[in-house]
Amino acid sequence: MSTEVHDCIVIGAGIQGSSTAYHLAQNKQKTLLLEQFVLPHSRGSSHGQTRIIRKAYEEDFYTKMMHESYELWAQLEREAGVQLFRRTGLLVMGPENEEGFSNIKATLQKNEVPTVLLERKEFSQHIPNVNLTDGNGALVDTTAGVLYADRSLRAIQGLYQNKGGVIKDGEKVIDIKPGAVVTVTTESGVYRGRSLVITAGPWANTLLTRAGLELPLKVVKINVCYWKEKIPGTYSVSHRFPCFVQYNPKEAEIYGLPSNEYPGLMKVSGRRCGIDVRAR
Numbered sequence: 001m002s003t004e005v006h007d008c009i010v011i012g013a014g015i016q017g018s019s020t021a022y023h024l025a026q027n028k029q030k031t032l033l034l035e036q037f038v039l040p041h042s043r044g045s046s047h048g049q050t051r052i053i054r055k056a057y058e059e060d061f062y063t064k065m066m067h068e069s070y071e072l073w074a075q076l077e078r079e080a081g082v083q084l085f086r087r088t089g090l091l092v093m094g095p096e097n098e099e100g101f102s103n104i105k106a107t108l109q110k111n112e113v114p115t116v117l118l119e120r121k122e123f124s125q126h127i128p129n130v131n132l133t134d135g136n137g138a139l140v141d142t143t144a145g146v147l148y149a150d151r152s153l154r155a156i157q158g159l160y161q162n163k164g165g166v167i168k169d170g171e172k173v174i175d176i177k178p179g180a181v182v183t184v185t186t187e188s189g190v191y192r193g194r195s196l197v198i199t200a201g202p203w204a205n206t207l208l209t210r211a212g213l214e215l216p217l218k219v220v221k222i223n224v225c226y227w228k229e230k231i232p233g234t235y236s237v238s239h240r241f242p243c244f245v246q247y248n249p250k251e252a253e254i255y256g257l258p259s260n261e262y263p264g265l266m267k268v269s270g271r272r273c274g275i276d277v278r279a280r
């Protein structure tokens with residue numbers, strides 16, 4: 001075992017762990033980031049080309065957090081010198097008189113987020129190719145857009161290393177010994193740190209158990225589908241088609257992103273209970 005003691009060891013180089021390590025290194029903390037797979041990999045939650053970023057949340061505290069989050073993403077873009085965000089807006093649709101939709105509307109208004117409320121009669125003029133279900137309202141969070149996920153991971157990990165941070169990938173953590181100085185054992189080494197951050201995503205409980213903690217976490221598989229546009233380009237970013245979410249209080253929410261990474265194919269998925277949208 002090396003005698004070196006890190007200020008912090010971070011386990012898991014997904015977006016959470018990589019961002020944490022980057023901010024630690026920025027704050028002059030000697031940091032070690034451990035990842036079980038060889039990077040880049042596609043076996044966690046952070047891979048793929050795109051993710052939605054938005055201020056439209058039911059919960060006020062998320063919308064408040066997002067103000068800072070947008071600033072941090074912009075800072076990162078400047079530092080990395082690559083585009084990580086593309087503004088598209090987010091079309092939110094849902095039953096007008098149910099909680100989900102009306103909470104989002106209230107949160108956006110309360111936090112003065114630039115929002116367009118769409119009346120039924122003008123809906124198709126603004127959003128052609130989408131039908132607004134009877135009884136549903138619609139609004140657009142104009143601040144929302146797409147984050148380029150893989151590119152963001154690469155950028156953050158690169159900047160972290162430029163600041164002196166160390167990544168050891170292909171090193172699965174197999175044991176954690178808590179203490180004033182925590183000892184972390186991987187399949188090929190033993191490391192010591194004054195503090196430890198576990199950002200292991202779906203593997204969190206396996207590691208937390210080793211640290212003597214157990215949380216009621218449940219891993220949910222999410223299916224991502226790509227739907228073919230009937231008329232190529234209709235639902236693309238270049239046609240200014242937005243990201244969208246359809247709230248269904250009794251079922252899962254369906255959300256999607258304009259075609260971008262795979263021309264002619266729109267990304268569609270379901271949230272909340274990890275439904276298989278192909279089955280619907």
Ligand SMILES: Cc1cc2nc3c(=O)[nH]c(=O)nc-3n(C[C@H](O)[C@H](O)[C@H](O)COP(=O)(O)OP(=O)(O)OC[C@H]3O[C@@H](n4cnc5c(N)ncnc54)[C@H](O)[C@@H]3O)c2cc1C
Nearest residue numbers: 012014015016035036044045046051052172173200201203
């Ligand atoms: C299909 C899909 C669509 C999504 N869409 C959106 C969206 O549009 N907008 C949005 O905001 N969010 C979205 N999310 C959520 C977002 O992507 C996740 O919240 C985020 O990627 C989680 O990152 P993470 O770092 O916590 O986990 P992960 O990316 O899973 O990273 C955990 C890392 O820990 C490593 N690890 C685990 N155990 C060990 C070990 N023993 N030793 C070493 N390393 C270990 C893993 O290998 C992995 O690399 C989506 C998620 C999915 C899956």
